[in-house]
Amino acid sequence: MSGPRRLHATVAPLSFAQERLWFINAAAPESSIYNVPLFFRWRGEVDLGALHRALLAVIEKHEVLRTTYEDRDGERVQVVGEARVTVEVVSHDPDVEARRGFDLATDPPIRCAVWKGRPDGDAVLLTIHHIAVDGSSLAALFGDLGAAYDAEVAGRAPDLGELPVQYADFAVWDRAGLDERLLARRAGDLAKVPTGLKLGGARPVPDGFHSSQQHLFTVPADVQQAVGELARKLRVTPFVVLLAAYAEVIGRWSARDEFLIGAVTANRAHPAVEDLVGFFVNTVPLRCATRRPTFAQRCTELRGEAFGSMTYQRVPFDQLVARAPGRGLVEAGFALQNMPAPDTTRWTAPEVLPTGTAKFDVLLIVDETTGGMTGTLEHDTDLYPVELGRRLAEDFVALLGHAVTAPEAPLAEFELPNGPLERPQPLPVSTVEPEWGELSEPERRAAELFRAVLAETGVVVAEPARNANFFTLGGHSLLAVGMLARARREHGAVVRPSEFLAEPTVARLGALLAAGVVKTEPTTAPEEGPQPATSTQQRFWFLDRIPELRAAYLVPTVVEFPADVGVDELRDAVDVVLARHPALRSRFRLDHKQKRVVRTTSGPPARATVTDARGWDEGKLADHVAELCWTPFDLAVEAPVRAEIVLLATSVRMVLCAHHMVVDGASVRVLLDQIAAVVHGEELPEPVRPEPEGTPVDTSELLAALEGAPTDVWLPHDRPRASVQSILGATRCTDTVDLRAVAKESGCSTFLATAAVLAVTLARRSEQRDFLFAFPWSGREHPDAVGMFVNTLVLRADLRGDPTWREVLARVRQAASVAYRAADVPFDEVVGALHPDRDLSRPALTPVYVAAGDEWRPPLRGELLPLDPVAVKYELELTVTETSGGLRLNAAYQADLFDDDTIEHLLADVTDVAAALVQNPDGPACEEKLS
Structure with missing residues (x-):
């Protein structure tokens, strides 16, 4: 593929590298996890005016430094704006300034703080969000800043020249270059390597951003020299030698002989971007094995892995993670930094201050400069003890020194100075053991369906018991529908999804399989008469x-x-x-x-x-x-x-x-x-048409369960309802706290947990404690049928009596079971019984609609485009989608009733309430009020 070209676009997509950072910032704008705080001392006194004008000149040249980031109808975009930056004289601690977050939607991703009057000269902290800079950018950044400052103090206008392309041009090129086949092949290769790397003394990991500890160390000069000599002798790079030593330490601390280490690479794959400020780095997972007896053999083997991995260096790391089951793909990271130091006589070499947050469980950064080789061992202190970094660093230096001087000696003969804090225990595979004795033949078929379908999501189930709940094991509603379609194909039994979801256990599915009537395919004869x-x-x-x-x-x-x-x-x-x-x-x-x-x-x-x-x-x-x-x-x-x-x-x-x-x-x-x-010239299945509606369904259980519930929902309207509801809609989207684990513990689907969180959010902002939400249910029985198979069901979320979160989830789960059992009751029949005096000012029964979505891309290399304008049936339609990176909420709403800011505030509240559920599922649900 040819390189990036100048497009002069002011709005562009995010690069793959930027997208992950945007999601993290959107979820927690206050987080400093991806701040890059560059601290340096001026040799003398700073001219504040000249510094400000010089920074503006640099920002004018490098568009990424004057770019903000938005979500426009579910699409993440970067928007190039005017050059602006603050230069503020401060007196507080530099660490405080370094850990202040950015709002990427409104603020430029760069700011400057100055400390005046220090005995050793003025000091400057240039803090840039990682979405706009990486280590390879620093030479260009500080070179341009030095030239611009020199020009300003000399009274000249800075002339920094023009760049052949800008970062937005790279982002367009980056996304166009994704090779799906290459991605699939690489993901398949990496799936063969076990993940879940744990070092000795690991502790349970809480959700959210993790605290970090950095340990700085120096590699002795003779060892650095020996690294270079051994690399030349073995015809490998110093990167391979250093990585082989690091892998040996990780292998011993984890008691694993094969694992992945994420190599952080510059990813500047085209000459046009060499002098461009921006975030280009990619993480390339490398397979590391410690089975070879000598260090020389390890280096030779790792050279082949590193060389082969260069084929995949442009495959976005997050795309690989999206296809990997579990928490992530790599837990240990490695980076070798040998970029040229920024050359200037006006200030000292910039030092990157710690931000106190961890990007990997453990990360080794080796800096190779003309002054020597130094290292930084950063680790997650929510997972490992504080002293881990020091001990790992000592082990790395000791093993590296031994290995480069005796590369042919068996490594097993060398003892690490420290070794693991605690002897690692083998990590058990998450399994479910039988609880109710022998399964019947239909139950065994049901259990096998559970196992096969859940395995597609990366969940390993040994042999589910008769009472095992599909949602507790990690399933969700859409997966259940797929499982029942599989039951039809493999066993010829028709099971209505509503019958299974009312009691989603192995025993229930077994009974339904046994009772399922083997049907012929739906008729394909064309209809003629009315x-x-x-x-x-x-x-x-x-x-x-x-x-x-x-x-x-x-x-x-x-x-x-x-x-x-x-x-x-x-x-x-x-x-x-x-x-x-x-x-x-x-x-x-x-x-x-x-x-x-x-x-x-x-x-x-x-x-x-x-x-x-x-x-x-x-x-x-x-x-x-x-x-x-x-x-x-x-x-x-x-x-x-x-x-x-x-x-x-x-x-x-x-x-x-x-x-x-x-x-x-x-x-x-x-x-x-x-x-x-x-x-593509393929044959199509015979067209089918839906079968006639069945016999009337008993509504007594459903109506009894909904009796007494209010037929309206308090919503934060900015304007009153009209006599006839408007359908003109707008949308807002945000990533939210991942509820899947706590939902699974409570036997709920992610959809039901989200509905519970929405109800609690509205309760915390109002006096209402009882809610009805509409939600869709598909009665589709044939995967290739085209028609309208969706009925609207009603979910009650009863929060009266100050329940705990677990009680709320149990109530919603029970209410959903009732709704599923009555899935064939026409919605109009429910409305007629509960809300006979409805009018046209709002939807019948409830103005709120909740749904579950899934990620899907159309065929023929197509891309779904957002609708503009959009029409809505309900005042608020909230959809939760399970993505590779977590959960996404999309709100569609009546634009005549709500301002955009109001819905954004509501989504932020939903995210905060979801976090409260995750943090304390046994706590009271509605106790804390929201403004």
């Missing part, structure tokens, strides 16, 4: 009669493909797929004799159109896409779906919009997957 619409379709048809609500029940999807996608092939594939599914040929009308809505599927299918928009400006394109997304259908005469392929200068955009009467979210994915299959 058929009764489903209860959900009837409700949507009547809502379509209300002009203000018509667009709310459209399901638009916008996908951007690369410019080289075959447009003709894509259009033909869309036409094939839209014509195959009976639901997409539906027409709806009111049968006055039957007094109900009926549908036919004999009408002509929709066909894709192609529009050449290569000469359009952004405003015209946005208006056109919005019209395609939100123009209502004439359900009596039009096919309830439309598709258009829009040709752009650098890409191809497809807009697919269908009415909710004929598709749900899963159906859209089926359609996109089948379009891709046709493009």
